[in-house]
Amino acid sequence: MTSKVICIVLGGGQGSRLSPLTATRSKPAVPIAGKYRLVDIPISNCLHSGITRIYVLTQFNSASLNKHIKNTYHFSSFSEAFVDILAAEQTPTSGSWYQGTADAVRQSLHHLAVHEFDYVLILSGDQLYQMDFEQMIENHIKADAEISIATIPVHANDVPGFGILKTDADNLVTAFVEKPKTNFENWASEVSDEMASQGRYYLASMGIYIFNRSVLYTLLQGNERTDFGKEIIPQSIDSHKVLSYQYEGYWTDIGTIPSFFDANLGLTDDIPQFNLFDKNYIFTRARMLPPSKMSGTHVDKGIIADGCIINASHITRSIIGIRTRIGFDTTIENCYVMGSDNYQTLEQIEESKVANTPIMGIGDRCTIKNAIIDKNTYIGNDVQINCGEKLEDGDYGTHTVQDGIVVIKKRAIIPHGTII
Structure with missing residues (x-):
């Protein structure tokens, strides 16, 4: 099924919350774990899942990211696999920078049109996690969904920082609220026994989406909605079959200096939550360096x-x-x-x-x-x-x-x- 999928990795905006690390480089190019770049995480998850056609969207300080992608991801000349940068560009139909996540994808649709695909996987470039997207895609197809959203159960204390979904018994999304501060007790959803034992009853959007091709084009063309989380997803729940795909592994958004710092130092734990030594290792640039x-x-x-x-x-x-x-x-x-x-x-x-x-x-x-x-x-x-x-x-x-x-x-x- 992954041969029918094309992936878009969103490079994020100016990355001001990660300043000064983003003063001279884009957010996906920020070094992590001593030898990798943030963009290596979503790309590695894709490659291990059999998804080999990947676009990375960026618009700020993209030179170092371009260099890293060029020096890292090489495929056979006989393969259709690629990892390409799509920087914001002026065209006859658009003369502005990306105005949000949905607008970035909208402005890039003409690049996707030359490929054959049925599904679009949309990822964030500033998260640390290991996920098998093939399972999420199979779940999407089996449920005959039009949109799938990866969700992670969170504790009530974490709810104000996320977009929260409400699901029914079939894991279909019935409602969505963006970062509720109060009165969210009724937003609890059905979760596994393990998650329930930890008090994690609320489903937070991970910013990972699967769209059927025709649905994505319909939702993005002919309107000015600029963001998936704030506009496209909430407004699609009543008109489209939107599925929640629950993920219970380690996942963290590392868009701020404290979260970036904690995520990196957490890798030094005896048994880290994010396992660098897993069989699904992280791909990165092969440097011919001496041992330390x-x-x-x-x-x-x-x-x-x-x-x-x-x-x-x-x-x-x-x-x-x-x-x-x-x-x-x-x-x-x-x-x-x-x-x-x-x-x-x-x-x-x-x-x-x-x-x-x-x-x-x-x-x-x-x-x-x-x-x-x-x-x-x-x-x-x-x-x-x-x-x-x-x-x-x-x-x-x-x-x-x-x-x-x-x-x-x-x-x-x-x-x-x-x-x-």
């Missing part, structure tokens, strides 16, 4: 990516990304260090030492806690980050603070002895 080298370092709950040179004293509950260099007697605790895009030469390192300026990476005798270190940063010796009282939220030039998490910006230079 560590000397005198005690690591407790750490993930170390390829090509690192580490002399730190302690690394605790942290992810260390590709090509990271960490100096002697340095302590890293509860951090995501994204790494570097290249190595400095020995000559460049020596020049920096003579000039008494930081080298790329993290210097000697540093203590860094509860921080995200973006790529290609230069952190000097004897630097302390987030080691004292809780910092005030704000932008401080080389770094920002959100909910107590310090984010060192890409290519920032932090001089020797700095205390943040």
Whole structure:
């Protein structure tokens, strides 16, 4: 059945909630887990499900995403498989940027028209989960549905942050409300015994949809509705057969700095909720990097990516990304260090030492806690980050603070002895 499916991954808007990580890159291109990009998650789920025709829609800072897609997803010349970028473009029928999720798909329909397909799978580019879409598609076809929505049971405390669906005994959606704040007790739906035992009675939309081709074209053409969650889905419930597909695995929206931080550090748990070591592994760019080298370092709950040179004293509950260099007697605790895009030469390192300026990476005798270190940063010796009282939220030039998490910006230079 997956041969009849084409997929659209929505790259999201400006990604302001993930700023400053999205200052120079689109949201799907943000590095995750030390060696992947966010866009690798939905694409990997598709490929493991047998879906091999994928468009990624984006409009902000798309250069690095284009480069990643081009260098990563290669298929046989004899295959119809592809992963292509569709950036917002001006055409005779549209001269504006994407105005929402539905508008982005509407403006891209002419690209889909050259392919044969019966179903369109629409995904978000900023979620962490592992799902077999083939099962969802089979369920959609078996129920003779026109639209399917992936839903996840949530607790009452989580309801105000989601679009909530009400279903009947056949899992057909009978009502929809967007992020209700009060009086939602009557919105509980039928869930499994396991979900009920956890108090998760409310079905939240995951932003994952399947549309029959003809239905999608009918709903999008000839109107100005711009968003699936706020307009298309709620207004289709009475006129179309809309099915809920309940998913009970791990899923999280990582559209904010705190959720992004928690999702990454959660990967260091002994048995993480999102399993990087599953048979359905994540596809990403194949880099020809050397193995990582560590000397005198005690690591407790750490993930170390390829090509690192580490002399730190302690690394605790942290992810260390590709090509990271960490100096002697340095302590890293509860951090995501994204790494570097290249190595400095020995000559460049020596020049920096003579000039008494930081080298790329993290210097000697540093203590860094509860921080995200973006790529290609230069952190000097004897630097302390987030080691004292809780910092005030704000932008401080080389770094920002959100909910107590310090984010060192890409290519920032932090001089020797700095205390943040």
